[in-house]
Amino acid sequence: MKKYKHRADQNQNEIVRLLRQIPGVTVEKGHDDILVGYKGITYWFEIKRDGKASLTRSEELRKEGWRGHYSVVWSLEQILKEILTPINKEE
Secondary structure, eight states: OOOOOOOOOTTHHHHHHHHTTSTTEEEEESSSSEEEEETTEEEEEEEOSSTTOOOOHHHHHHHHHOSSOOEEESSHHHHHHHHHSOOOTTO
């Protein structure tokens, strides 16, 4: 099976650059698409160009089956809303 290099959506580099400017936020690329650490919690974000971009089959399966945080976003504002909103520990 031929492996293809992961190609980042155009907005990913700018989002990562802006996130890395926020005190207390760490970002690691290369994990379909980025991992964001903030206040001891790891967030997994799949970045798309816009709200209309479709997920690959593997991304769909991950979204359905992953038991940790996994979210599809297309803007910095969406990421900030998720990492700054307190997680309900009772869920």
